[in-house]
Amino acid sequence: MANKVDTVYRKALEEAKALDIEGGDVRWLIMEAESYHSPADVIYYRDKEMRHEDLFWAYWEKRKSGLPVQYVTGKAPFLGFDLFVDQRVLIPRQETEEMLATLSERIYDYYDPRNYLVAADIGTGSGCIALGLKNFFPNWLVTASDISKGALEVAKTNFAKYDVSVNVLEGDALEPYIAQNIALDIIVSNPPYVKSRAEADDIVRNNEPASALYIGDGLSVYQKIFRDYKKVKKGSLLMVFEIDPWLVDNLKRWMEENLQDYEADFVNDLREMPRFLFVYLH
Numbered sequence: 001m002a003n004k005v006d007t008v009y010r011k012a013l014e015e016a017k018a019l020d021i022e023g024g025d026v027r028w029l030i031m032e033a034e035s036y037h038s039p040a041d042v043i044y045y046r047d048k049e050m051r052h053e054d055l056f057w058a059y060w061e062k063r064k065s066g067l068p069v070q071y072v073t074g075k076a077p078f079l080g081f082d083l084f085v086d087q088r089v090l091i092p093r094q095e096t097e098e099m100l101a102t103l104s105e106r107i108y109d110y111y112d113p114r115n116y117l118v119a120a121d122i123g124t125g126s127g128c129i130a131l132g133l134k135n136f137f138p139n140w141l142v143t144a145s146d147i148s149k150g151a152l153e154v155a156k157t158n159f160a161k162y163d164v165s166v167n168v169l170e171g172d173a174l175e176p177y178i179a180q181n182i183a184l185d186i187i188v189s190n191p192p193y194v195k196s197r198a199e200a201d202d203i204v205r206n207n208e209p210a211s212a213l214y215i216g217d218g219l220s221v222y223q224k225i226f227r228d229y230k231k232v233k234k235g236s237l238l239m240v241f242e243i244d245p246w247l248v249d250n251l252k253r254w255m256e257e258n259l260q261d262y263e264a265d266f267v268n269d270l271r272e273m274p275r276f277l278f279v280y281l282h
């Protein structure tokens, strides 16, 4: 007879505690193996029999070996989408969902979003921002770009999965847009912003692509965009960035050095940390 959900849950939870893995990861993987809708269903269905116990233990072995749950199952939730992810892309974060929610609240301060605006998602990774933009603003013309070929393959899989029309370009910051003479109304970007390897948690450092995480020693993506924005600006231009609080003073300096006739607004996240930068260029 198959084991009950509760029996499997408790056994894995004990191992999780010993290995300092969050209990939420156990619930997440049981949910995925059993095709439940939410991790809370693990508690709700605790007296039911496991239907896919082998699959759960296979997932659990991978998690115990140090892989994040999203790479274990190849799935990450983002704004109600179920995105395909693998180690070629950053796992989409809650802060990035928050950036898009903040943009959708603030957009009326800058534009009438019912217009056919031209938007770029620079450093698209899994494609989550471009998908979010098309979801909130279906009539926008959205291009997603990345310097990583592998990331763009993942993004394309997600655009196809949700049947959204997004242009895809490969290249460094604004270069592919300049090469194709694309004039933009809006740039949205969550570029690499972690200061150094030492700043990242083990599970992040050991699994997620370094090119998606670390800001590096050369010019950052923020600086490259500030340096080149005039080449893609047709009328006004709104730039929305996800940032890290350690970057605020640098960003202020980089803007002063490069931008003209602009208004900048640093916006806090739900933890009251400066996390988003809205820059409006007249």
Ligand SMILES: C[S@@+](CC[C@H](N)C(=O)[O-])C[C@H]1O[C@@H](n2cnc3c(N)ncnc32)[C@H](O)[C@@H]1O
Binding pocket: 089, 090, 091, 092, 093, 096, 122, 123, 124, 125, 126, 127, 128, 129, 145, 146, 147, 148, 151, 171, 172, 173, 190, 191, 192, 193, 211, 212, 213, 221
């Ligand atoms: C922090 S990840 C963000 C991924 C995704 N947009 C998200 O929010 O989850 C940064 C992305 O920028 C890409 N990237 C890094 N340097 C870049 C550059 N110079 N030009 C374009 N993309 C770059 C990386 O390959 C990575 O996919």
